[in-house]
Amino acid sequence: MELIRLEGVSKTYADEAGPVLKNTDLVVEGGGYLSVEGVSGSGKSTLLYILGGLLTPTTGRVLYKGKDVYSLKDRELSLWRGRHVGYLFQDIQMAQALTVRENMVLARRFGNDKGADIEGLIQSLGLEEVADKLPGHLSGGQKRRAMTGCVLVRRPQIMLADEPTNDLDREWACRVMDLLQEQIHPERSLILVTHDPRWAASASVKYSISDGVLIHKE
Amino acid sequence: MWSTFLMFAWKNMTRRIKTTGPLFLCVLVSVFAIVLVWSSYDMAKGGVELSRTRMSADVMVYPYETELDDASMLYSGIAQSVYMDADIIGRLSNGYAERVVSQFYLQTLPTAGCCTVMEEMRLVGVDWEEDLTVRSYLKGADIDTLDMQEVILGGNIDIETENTMILNMPVRVAGVLETTGTYLDDSIVLSMEQLRQLAKVNFPASYFGGRAPMDLVTCALVELKEGVDPQEYIRSVEDVQARKVLISSTADTVQDEIMVLFRLLAGTAAVILLLCVAALFSQMQALIHSRYREIGYLRSIGVCRRDVYKMFVLEIGIIVLAAGVLASAAGLTAARSVIEWIRQYMSLPLGGWSGGAILVHFGGGLLLTVSVSAVSAAVPLCRAVRMPPQEAMTRGEL
Numbered sequence: 164m165e166l167i168r169l170e171g172v173s174k175t176y177a178d179e180a181g182p183v184l185k186n187t188d189l190v191v192e193g194g195g196y197l198s199v200e201g202v203s204g205s206g207k208s209t210l211l212y213i214l215g216g217l218l219t220p221t222t223g224r225v226l227y228k229g230k231d232v233y234s235l236k237d238r239e240l241s242l243w244r245g246r247h248v249g250y251l252f253q254d255i256q257m258a259q260a261l262t263v264r265e266n267m268v269l270a271r272r273f274g275n276d277k278g279a280d281i282e283g284l285i286q287s288l289g290l291e292e293v294a295d296k297l298p299g300h301l302s303g304g305q306k307r308r309a310m311t312g313c314v315l316v317r318r319p320q321i322m323l324a325d326e327p328t329n330d331l332d333r334e335w336a337c338r339v340m341d342l343l344q345e346q347i348h349p350e351r352s353l354i355l356v357t358h359d360p361r362w363a364a365s366a367s368v369k370y371s372i373s374d375g376v377l378i379h380k381e
Numbered sequence: 382m383w384s385t386f387l388m389f390a391w392k393n394m395t396r397r398i399k400t401t402g403p404l405f406l407c408v409l410v411s412v413f414a415i416v417l418v419w420s421s422y423d424m425a426k427g428g429v430e431l432s433r434t435r436m437s438a439d440v441m442v443y444p445y446e447t448e449l450d451d452a453s454m455l456y457s458g459i460a461q462s463v464y465m466d467a468d469i470i471g472r473l474s475n476g477y478a479e480r481v482v483s484q485f486y487l488q489t490l491p492t493a494g495c496c497t498v499m500e501e502m503r504l505v506g507v508d509w510e511e512d513l514t515v516r517s518y519l520k521g522a523d524i525d526t527l528d529m530q531e532v533i534l535g536g537n538i539d540i541e542t543e544n545t546m547i548l549n550m551p552v553r554v555a556g557v558l559e560t561t562g563t564y565l566d567d568s569i570v571l572s573m574e575q576l577r578q579l580a581k582v583n584f585p586a587s588y589f590g591g592r593a594p595m596d597l598v599t600c601a602l603v604e605l606k607e608g609v610d611p612q613e614y615i616r617s618v619e620d621v622q623a624r625k626v627l628i629s630s631t632a633d634t635v636q637d638e639i640m641v642l643f644r645l646l647a648g649t650a651a652v653i654l655l656l657c658v659a660a661l662f663s664q665m666q667a668l669i670h671s672r673y674r675e676i677g678y679l680r681s682i683g684v685c686r687r688d689v690y691k692m693f694v695l696e697i698g699i700i701v702l703a704a705g706v707l708a709s710a711a712g713l714t715a716a717r718s719v720i721e722w723i724r725q726y727m728s729l730p731l732g733g734w735s736g737g738a739i740l741v742h743f744g745g746g747l748l749l750t751v752s753v754s755a756v757s758a759a760v761p762l763c764r765a766v767r768m769p770p771q772e773a774m775t776r777g778e779l
Contacts, residue, residue, distance in 0.1 A: 217681055240686045245683015246475035253687060256678040258389070260396040265388075272385050297396065317682065338608040 164193040166352055167214060167321060170272040172223030174209050182221065191321065194351040196344065198366030206251060206375040207356040211323045214354065215248045216240055245273035249319030253326045255306045257298045263309040264294045267316045274317025284312045287342060288293045303330035311339050315346065322346060322353045328362065390696035400671060401700050403666045406492040408704035408750055411657030416712025418650040421719045422643040438513040439611050441626040453627040462488050464589060464597035465623055473620050476752060477614040479606045482511045485573045487580050505568045506576030510644035512603045518558040527555060535568040536560030548579045569770055625674035642723065662757045669761040676765050677774030689766050697758050705750030709743045
């Protein structure tokens with residue numbers, strides 16, 4: 164089942180001379196696990212932002228179940244993002260005045276599963292001791308795990324993970340990747356942007372991106 | 382949804398004290414300064430206006446020996462036990478005068494046998510039927526006559542209304558006066574005849590210079606006939622050996638003095654307000670700019686623009702309203718102290734403040750708070766919320 168499709172998508176930023184993403188076509192099926200590799204500045208994050216409804220493409224369309232998401236009104240687009248997209252950003256993004264647990268409660272409020280088990284997630288991610296701390300008081304690895312919890316608690320259909328193992332030691336990197344992959348389901352898919360060939364190799368569909376051009380590797 | 386927004390706003394407000402604290406202070410100081418000056422001015426102006434409106438006398442006459450200036454005699458609360466002969470009333474009643482009434486003041490002393498009123502208090506004897514000053518301040522329905530042993534209490538007098546004795550005489554409280562900010566607030570009003578009799582019984586003749594209290598008055602108030610020039614009247618009674626005060630010009634002088642003083646205070650408040658508003662704009666800008674990343678993150682998890690507005694309006698609203706309420710209340714309270722302080726240097730009546738006047742000043746303070754805050758928050762907030770989520774996240778502070 165097709166979840167999301169990109170048709171002829173390009174993106175040129177106002178302060179850039181040329182397009183960062185060029186005429187990109189992509190289809191993400193339900194249950195799919197895609198990896199995108201590429202050097203810094205090749206357009207990987209831009210591709211994820213566009214897929215996640217966070218950045219309007221300069222040209223082309225992003226279709227979710229046949230409907231162009233960027234033609235939606237702000238309220239509908241926000242609702243769509245909350246229900247269907249979970250974005251694990253490369254930089255740490257959380258509400259800084261809320262504790263880890265409160266961040267998860269807030270994220271769950273806008274997600275797909277209002278009854279998602281926050282305490283179970285906190286345990287799975289080893290955050291028991293820091294669940295009531297503010298993000299500013301956590302280590303880099305703890306922040307990364309807390310962010311992962313905020314994404315998983317929403318049970319999104321499309322998980323966009325931009326270097327999700329940054330800041331994590333080997334053991335936690337494996338556990339976080341396992342948790343992300345466990346979410347893959349006939350109606351849920353994972354799109355992973357990574358430099359790490361080990362994680363890229365575990366994907367069922369592999370892409371690389373170079374100078375804004377998305378290339379199917381197999 | 383509102384509970385989520387409220388929780389978010391509250392946590393941000395209390396856990397980001399380094400950014401919300403200065404904002405709170407800016408609002409607090411600016412609103413306090415404005416409410417303080419505005420309320421003090423209105424209170425002082427209102428007092429003079431009230432005295433001018435209600436006092437139907439045009440000229441006040443009192444002994445040269447009185448150690449007070451004209452404004453102090455009119456507005457201060459200082460008791461003066463200096464007397465002049467009662468026959469002065471006849472000499473003041475010429476063709477220009479509509480009516481002349483007199484008052485007789487007496488100071489009670491704790492040792493003089495005041496049974497339940499154990500503090501020193503001024504007693505004012507008036508001719509109730511003809512009175513030109515006291516009667517207009519009576520709370521509730523007017524009283525036609527003030528019988529012997531009946532008293533009217535000033536606004537600040539707090540004594541039992543039953544079984545009260547003054548100078549060994551049992552009295553009945555017939556009424557209470559509004560607060561005027563003048564000597565009346567701390568006075569007990571009796572009929573002049575009754576007070577003179579009490580004076581005769583309770584005080585030695587030496588207290589009155591060997592004269593009989595029944596032949597004495599403390600001051601006289603003259604109401605002139607329609608169209609009579611008060612200056613002309615004063616010239617017509619030049620031979621009367623007493624000080625004559627033109628009430629309207631004294632009130633004008635006091636009002637002019639108030640204006641000069643309050644222009645200075647208003648100037649100071651305006652400078653404070655300008656500095657604080659500039660700081661408020663800068664603080665608001667800083668507060669919102671520091672939250673760009675958070676706004677981007679909120680949008681990414683499904684919060685729509687309108688809800689981001691709600692969250693920030695709620696958060697900023699709580700901060701500024703808390704500061705505004707505190708500043709308005711403190712400004713109103715401090716205004717009273719400012720007036721009391723000013724009264725140490727110049728004679729000034731206080732306007733009795735009604736609930737409506739307090740509400741107007743309190744509401745005005747809040748309106749100022751909301752307006753200034755809304756203006757300062759609108760542009761940066763709109764800019765931040767309208768920004769695409771990805772841009773907000775990449776432009777925000779790390």
